[in-house]
Amino acid sequence: MNRGSAAGRPGTKRDVPAPPLTIGLEEEVLLLDPRTFAPAPVAAQALERLGGDPRFTSELPADQLEITIGPAQTVRELTAALAAARRDLATALDGLAVPAAAGVHPTAPVAGQLQSGARYDALHLEFGELARRQQVCALQIHVDLGERGRTVVVHDALRSHLPEIAALAANAPFQAGRDTGLASARPVVCRLLPRQGVPPALGGHDGWQRELAWGDAAGALPDTGRWWWELRPHPRFGTLEVRVPDAQTTVTDAAAIAAFVHALTASLAARHDAGVALPVHPTWRIEELRWRACRDGVAAMFADLDTGAQRPVHDILTERLRDLAPMAERLGCDAELADAARLLGAGGGCAAQREIAARAGIGSVPAWLASRYVESVIDRETGGVPPGRATAP
Numbered sequence: 001m002n003r004g005s006a007a008g009r010p011g012t013k014r015d016v017p018a019p020p021l022t023i024g025l026e027e028e029v030l031l032l033d034p035r036t037f038a039p040a041p042v043a044a045q046a047l048e049r050l051g052g053d054p055r056f057t058s059e060l061p062a063d064q065l066e067i068t069i070g071p072a073q074t075v076r077e078l079t080a081a082l083a084a085a086r087r088d089l090a091t092a093l094d095g096l097a098v099p100a101a102a103g104v105h106p107t108a109p110v111a112g113q114l115q116s117g118a119r120y121d122a123l124h125l126e127f128g129e130l131a132r133r134q135q136v137c138a139l140q141i142h143v144d145l146g147e148r149g150r151t152v153v154v155h156d157a158l159r160s161h162l163p164e165i166a167a168l169a170a171n172a173p174f175q176a177g178r179d180t181g182l183a184s185a186r187p188v189v190c191r192l193l194p195r196q197g198v199p200p201a202l203g204g205h206d207g208w209q210r211e212l213a214w215g216d217a218a219g220a221l222p223d224t225g226r227w228w229w230e231l232r233p234h235p236r237f238g239t240l241e242v243r244v245p246d247a248q249t250t251v252t253d254a255a256a257i258a259a260f261v262h263a264l265t266a267s268l269a270a271r272h273d274a275g276v277a278l279p280v281h282p283t284w285r286i287e288e289l290r291w292r293a294c295r296d297g298v299a300a301m302f303a304d305l306d307t308g309a310q311r312p313v314h315d316i317l318t319e320r321l322r323d324l325a326p327m328a329e330r331l332g333c334d335a336e337l338a339d340a341a342r343l344l345g346a347g348g349g350c351a352a353q354r355e356i357a358a359r360a361g362i363g364s365v366p367a368w369l370a371s372r373y374v375e376s377v378i379d380r381e382t383g384g385v386p387p388g389r390a391t392a393p
Helices: 043-050 075-092 118-127 148-169 186-190 205-217 251-273 283-299 313-331 334-346 348-360 362-373
Strands: 023-032 056-058 064-072 098-100 139-144 231-233 239-242 301-303 310-312
Touching: 023 075, 023 251, 023 362, 043 056, 043 064, 043 075, 064 075, 064 139, 075 098, 075 251, 075 334, 098 362, 139 251, 148 205, 148 231, 148 239, 148 251, 148 283, 148 313, 148 334, 148 348, 186 283, 239 251, 251 313, 251 334, 283 301, 283 313, 283 348, 301 313, 310 313, 313 334, 334 348, 348 362
Parallel strands: none
Antiparallel strands: 023 064, 023 098, 023 139, 056 064, 139 239, 231 239, 301 310
């Protein structure tokens, strides 16, 4: 959701800008009843137990929290911090709720309770029942590009890759106890609100400022955090926030998505720095691929944004991962990028959820998600496997 947060929050309080290409993330977390695994609207009580820990904040739904991590120098550092935050959250929630991560709760009603507070009450007043339907969770990844003009140039080019990220990170096949037929139902829910999906090209920093000024004058953007597209720059800090991924069930999968985004963003920035003109494609073409990613995930057929020629997204992502490998090695996230290849080969998180549902029914999926939430990071040296990787109810 992140309806109330400022763009680029990880690192925005720093006095001195972080070195370029540092990375942060925000993970939206489901809070589940420890007996029924239904949504537990206990976010306020959970935050009291967490005692003001700045890593944890509220969200619009009363059955969600958000974890904020970063900025970090590497995805590996980020992953360790996320794993620690997940463990600390699970400990603090003991007896009150259990945490889990997915794009949408598989069996919950389509509308839920909302958190109270001035910002959230205003959103409820403006959007009514549609606000209560925003029961969705994202993984938002921030990359610091160091300079606002560079950030906006990379933003306009990275738009074309949002469908690839969405396909790899699709993790929400179920809603209200039914298989939606989609790899991710989350973007369908998000679309009920304005400024969703693929953002417009901004055409440079001045263009970005003009859009913000118009939104302010029109009453659409009382603050820049209302720029809710699946990709957005921060107007002050030069960070770029990738908001298209679903929340990932395990730490390892979250790290894989973060590594893919980190290496891809750095690769585009390097090409820009080398004087290469980055392509900027029409929004409607990217939106067409975004829909295919939503529907079919890594099993989708994508079309070339220039020619329209179609290819399996699995082949496109396989090539992309190969091309990004040298950059990932320079960034220190080569092992995590290899996990992105594993995630691709497994069909993504949506395939894992469907496998559990096929074995034990959709009703068993929330408990399985909770069982996978607190996961040890793979020991790269020993080749250990995180606990629970092969387990199921």
